[in-house]
Amino acid sequence: MVRATIIGSGPNGLTAAVSLARAGYEVRVLEAAETIGGGVRTEESTLPGFRHDVCSAVHPATVASPFFRAFGIQKRVDWITPEVSYAHPLDGGRAALAWRDVERTAEGLGADARAWRALARPLSRQIDNVVEFTGDALLRVPRHPVTTARFGLRMLEQGTALARRGWHTPEASALLAGVLAHANTQLPSLSAAAAGLLLVAHGHAGGWVFPRGGAQTIATALVDDLTAHGGVVETGARVDDLRRVDWGNPTRGDLLLLNSSPRLALTHPDIPSRYARAITRYRYGPAAAKVDFALDGPVPWTNPDLALAPTVHLGGTREEIWASENAVASGRVSDRPYVLLMQPSVLDDTRAPAGKAVLWAYIHVPAHSDVDATELIIRQVERFAPGFRDRILATHSVRASEREAINASEIGGDVLGGAFTLLQAVRRPVISPTPWRTPMHGVYLASAATAPGPAVNGMPGWHAARTALADAGRPSDLADLFG
Numbered sequence: 001m002v003r004a005t006i007i008g009s010g011p012n013g014l015t016a017a018v019s020l021a022r023a024g025y026e027v028r029v030l031e032a033a034e035t036i037g038g039g040v041r042t043e044e045s046t047l048p049g050f051r052h053d054v055c056s057a058v059h060p061a062t063v064a065s066p067f068f069r070a071f072g073i074q075k076r077v078d079w080i081t082p083e084v085s086y087a088h089p090l091d092g093g094r095a096a097l098a099w100r101d102v103e104r105t106a107e108g109l110g111a112d113a114r115a116w117r118a119l120a121r122p123l124s125r126q127i128d129n130v131v132e133f134t135g136d137a138l139l140r141v142p143r144h145p146v147t148t149a150r151f152g153l154r155m156l157e158q159g160t161a162l163a164r165r166g167w168h169t170p171e172a173s174a175l176l177a178g179v180l181a182h183a184n185t186q187l188p189s190l191s192a193a194a195a196g197l198l199l200v201a202h203g204h205a206g207g208w209v210f211p212r213g214g215a216q217t218i219a220t221a222l223v224d225d226l227t228a229h230g231g232v233v234e235t236g237a238r239v240d241d242l243r244r245v246d247w248g249n250p251t252r253g254d255l256l257l258l259n260s261s262p263r264l265a266l267t268h269p270d271i272p273s274r275y276a277r278a279i280t281r282y283r284y285g286p287a288a289a290k291v292d293f294a295l296d297g298p299v300p301w302t303n304p305d306l307a308l309a310p311t312v313h314l315g316g317t318r319e320e321i322w323a324s325e326n327a328v329a330s331g332r333v334s335d336r337p338y339v340l341l342m343q344p345s346v347l348d349d350t351r352a353p354a355g356k357a358v359l360w361a362y363i364h365v366p367a368h369s370d371v372d373a374t375e376l377i378i379r380q381v382e383r384f385a386p387g388f389r390d391r392i393l394a395t396h397s398v399r400a401s402e403r404e405a406i407n408a409s410e411i412g413g414d415v416l417g418g419a420f421t422l423l424q425a426v427r428r429p430v431i432s433p434t435p436w437r438t439p440m441h442g443v444y445l446a447s448a449a450t451a452p453g454p455a456v457n458g459m460p461g462w463h464a465a466r467t468a469l470a471d472a473g474r475p476s477d478l479a480d481l482f483g
Contacts, residue, residue, distance in 0.1 A: 001024070001025070001026045002024075002025055002026070002248075002252065002253040002254055002255070002472075003025060003026045003027075003028070003247070003248040003254045003255070004016075004017070004020040004021075004025040004026070004027045004028070004254070004255040004256075004257065004468075005027075005028050005029075005030065005245065005247035005248065005254075005255070005256050005257070006020075006027065006028070006029040006030065006257045006259060006446070007030050007239050007245070007256070007257070007258050007259060007260050007264065008029075008030075008031065008032075008038060008258070008259030008260045008408075008409065008447070009029050009031035009033075009036040009037060009038055009219065009223075009233055009235075009259070010037065010038025010039050010040070010259050010407075010409065010447070011037075011038065011039065011040050011218060011219065011222070011456045011458055011461070012259050012446050012447050012448065012458060012459075012460045012461030012464075013029060013038065013257070013259025013446060013447075013461060014029070014036075014219060014222035014223065014226065014259075014458075014461070015067055015068075015071075015222065015458035015459075015461035015462050015465070016257050016259065016444075016446045016461035016462065016464050016465040017029050017222075017226050017231055017257075017461075018071070018222055018225050018226050018229070018231075019067075019461070019462055019465035019466070019469075019476075019481055020255065020257075020465050020468070020469075021225075021226055021229035021230060021231040022229055022481040022482070023465075023469055023474065023476055023481060025255065026230065026231075027226065027229075027230070027231035027232070028231070028232050028233075028234065029226070029231065029232070029233040029234065030234050030237040030239055030245075031233060031234065031235045031236075031237060032236070032237065032238035032239070032408055033235060033236070033406070033407070034235050034236050035216075035235065036219050036220075036223055036233055036235065037054075037215070037216055037218075037219035038055075038219075038259070038407055038409065039054070039055035039056050039215075039407065039409075039415070039456070040053075040055070040056055040215040040216060040218045040219045040456055041053070041054040041055070041215065041216055041219065042054065042213070042214025042215055042216035042217075045292045045396040046292050046293065046294040046358075046393070046394040046395065046396045047294045047393060047394050049352060049353040049356075050292075050294040050351070050352050050353070050356070050358045050394075051213070051214050051350070051351045051352070051358060052214075052292040052358060052360050052396070053214055053215045053216075053342070053344075053360065054215075054406070054407075055215075055407070055415055056215055056456050057210060057215060057342045057344065057360070058208045058209070058210045058310065058311055058342065059209060059210055059211065059215070059218070059456050060085075060199070060202035060203070060205075060206055060207065060208050060209055061131075061198075061202065061455035061456055061457040062209075062218060062456045062457060062458075063079060063206055063209055064127060064128075064131050064202060064205070064206055064457070065131070065457035065458055065459060066131070066132070066459070066462075066478060067457065067458040067459055067461075067462040067478065068457065068458055070478035070479070070481070070482040070483075071221075071222075071225070071458075071482060072482070073218070073221065076221040076224075076225075077211045077212075077217045077218060077221055078211065078212040078213070078217070079209045079210070079211060079212070080209060080210055080211070080212050080310075080344075080347050080348055081100075081206070081207045081209045082100075082207060082208060082209075082210075082308070082309065082310050082311075082347060083099060083100060083207075083308065084097050084098065084099055084100075084305075084308040084309040085098045085099070085100060085202075085203035085204070085207050085208035085309070085311065086098045086178070086179065086203060086208060086309055086311040086312065086313060087305065087306050087308070087309035087311070087312050087313070088171075088174050088175045088178045088312070088313045088314075089301070089302070089303055089306055089312070089314065089384040090170060090171065090174060090316060090317065091316065091383070091384075093302045093303050094170075094171065094303065095171075095303040095305055095306055096108065096109065096171035096172065096174060096175040097305055097308070097309065098175060098179075098200075098203050098204075100203065100204060100207045101204075102116070102117060102120050102121050102124060102204045103117070105120070105204070106120075108171070109169060109171055109172045109175070110168075110169050110171070111168040111169055112167050112168050112169045112171070112172035112173075115166065115167065115168075115172065116172060119154060119158075119176075119197075119200070120200055120201070120203075120204050121204070122150055123147075123150070123151065123154070123197060123200065123201035123204075124200075124201045124202075124203075124204035124205040125205075126147045126150075126201075127201050127202065127205035127206070129143075129147040130147060130151060130198060130201050131198075133147070133148050133151075134151075134194070134198055134452055136451065136452060136459075136463075151194075151197060154193070154197055155190050155193040155194050155197065156190070156193075157193075158176065158180065158188065158193040158196070158197065159188050159189055159190035159191070159192060159193030159194070160188055160190070161188065163188045163193075167318075170317050170318070173317070173318040174315075174316070174317050174318050174321065176196065176200070176318075177315075177317075177318040177321040177322065178313030178315065178321060178338070179196040179199050179200055179203075179313070180192045180193060180195070180196030181196075181313070181315070181321050181324075181325050181338050181340075181364075182195060182196060182199060182340065183195040183196065183416075183420045184285060184286050184288070184325070184328070184364045184414075184415075184416060184420060185285065185286070185325070185329065185419070185420050185421060186325065186326055186329040187321070187322040187325045187326060188322070189421075189422070190422045191420050191421050191422045191425060192420070194422075194425070195420065208310070208311055210310060210344060210348075212348050212350060213348070213350045213351075214344075214350075214351070215456075218456065238408070239260075239264070240264075240267070240408075241267045242256070242264065242265070242267045242268045242269075243267060243268075243269055250441045250442030250443075251441070253442075253472050254442060255442050255443075255444065255468050255472075256442055256443045256444070257443075257444045257445075257446045257461075257464050257465070257468065258443070258444070258445050258446060258447065259409075259446045259447045259461065260408060260409050260447055261408065261409050261411050261417075261447070261449060262279045262282060262429045262445055262447070262449050262450075263279065263411070265279055265438055265440070265443065265445065266279055266280070268438075268440050268443060270440050270441075271438075271439070271440060272439050275430070275438065275439050278429070278430045279429055279430070282418060282424070282427070282428075282429040282430075282449065283418065283419040283421075283424065284367060284411040284412050284414040284418055284419055285367070285414050285416060285418065285419030285420060285421075286328045286329065286364050286365065286366055286367055286414065286419075287364070287365050287366065287367050287368070287369055287400030287403065287410075287412055287413025287414050287415070288362045288363070288364060288365070288400060288403070288413060288414075288415045289362060289363055289364075289365045289369060289371055289372070289373035289397075289398070289399055289400050289413070290360060290361070290362035290373070290397070290398045291360065291361055291362070291373050291374050291377050291395055291396065291397045291398075292358075292359075292360040292395065292396040292397075293358070293359040293360065293361075293392055293394075293395055294352070294356065294358060294392070294393040294394040294395075295352075295356060295357040295358065295359055295391045295392060295393060296356060296357075296391050296392075296393050297355065297356065297357055297391050298343075298345075298346065298357050298391075299343060299357065299359065299381065299385045299388055299391070300385050300386065300387045300388060300391065301384060301385045302384055302385060302386065303384070306384070306385075307343075307346055308346070309343075309346075310342060310343055310344050310346055310347055310348075311340075311341070311342055312341045312342075312343065313338070313339070313340060313341070314338070314339035314340075314341055314361075314380045314381065314383070314384060315336070315337065315338035315339060315380070316336065316383075320336060320338075321338045324336065324337045324338040324364075325338060325364060328364045328365060328366060331366045332366070333363070333365050333366070333369070333371055333376070335376070336379075336380065337363040337364070337373075337376055337377075337380065338363065338364065339361050339362070339363055339376075339377055339380045339381070340361060340362055340363075341359065341360075341361040341377075341381070342359065342360055342361065343357065343358070343359045344358060345357045345358045345359075356393075357391075361373075361377045361381070362377075363376060363377060365400050365413070366400075367400065367411075367412030367413060367414060368400060368401050368412045368413065369399065369400040369401060369413065370399055370400075370401050371399060371400070372397050372399060373397065373399075374395055374397050378392075399413075400412065400413025401413065403415070409447060409448070409449075415454075416448065416453070416454040417447055417448030417449040417453065417454050418448070418449045418453075420453070420454070425453065428449060428450055428451050428453060429445070429449050429450065434467055435450045435451050436450050436451075436460065436463050436464035436467045437467050437471070442468075444464040444465075444467060444468050445460075445464060446460055446461045446463075446464035446465070447460055447461075448460060450463070450464070451463070462478075
């Protein structure tokens, strides 16, 4: 039987592993950590009974993903669908809420109601088409040109100086800025607009769903399927040099897939110099500094509606958020940073003991930063929830400089798998209609550093597996494997 070895048990590595195991390969996954999952792990990092997601926490891209739909993830994992996808407080007790219902969201934005409808409704109604063209390599002709053109025009509108003139209320401009800031890049920018508009569309389509019990349940579902088809996962198996990996015989069809930084490919003995230079030129971006909090009760928000949203963006006005993100882009950390906060226990009672609450948040920082974000985050939460500090039972901080030791794919603490720029949306990590294929026989890239990039959608892993199968003369589609 031909063999496939996968380096890394993140969601993309596991989707590739599942696909190849179902196609008849003998699959082995090598994971450096002692637990599976990579960016979809859940741990009691503060106190017993308080379950924190290590990296990704909210997963609208998962349930919308073509791979995960075919896999049946909605039946394998218990999903929570909030009525409020995300919220954004402003000073003075004001807040903007992004309800799943576009109309309800628009009604709360006053003079910007019509503009929000025009932005969000067409994209959310065409979410499947949007997911399809954003979930593939960009060097392909889109199958839905009207949706693609509409998305492109909105990118130009929200990713350039035009964004300053598009909104009349601070609520609407801040609500959108908080979503675009997920891209961890300069604002405004076309790449941030692309990422943010996709998130807005998800928020009003299927909603910003998250798994009951934590992100780990996604990895568990994938591993259960993998083992049911004969695959194995070996934890505590760090791979820093491909010359030390016994991955079989590529001439007989054995495969090696890297759910890692593309830099690992540089250790392959047969890597061509031209490809090595291209991988070396691939850039990593700013990082994340995260803090987990165990709380003695819910966050005491000044605006109680914020308790309806598991995801809250902190940072004040659009101008403040732009200033914070642009400071990071220039190598600094703002005293009033943009904070991406998750409070899952408002809807998921499995995350914390009765009467308690779990919360984690992160800020963007320059790569390799040693900044401990604890006090910066506490001050920003206190700004909109006085008394928050008194609710804290324990904290656990992870600096950007520490993230790479936890997950080797996060170079310098970059959780997105590479700088999220417009150029690197095309060159991810090389310019090619099939960026998952390497010049080394039998070796493929299967991480967020390949198209379509970050998000727990499994598509880089699926594309890598599909490309490998096609190269082996065994073309398969999702219906072949999961039909």
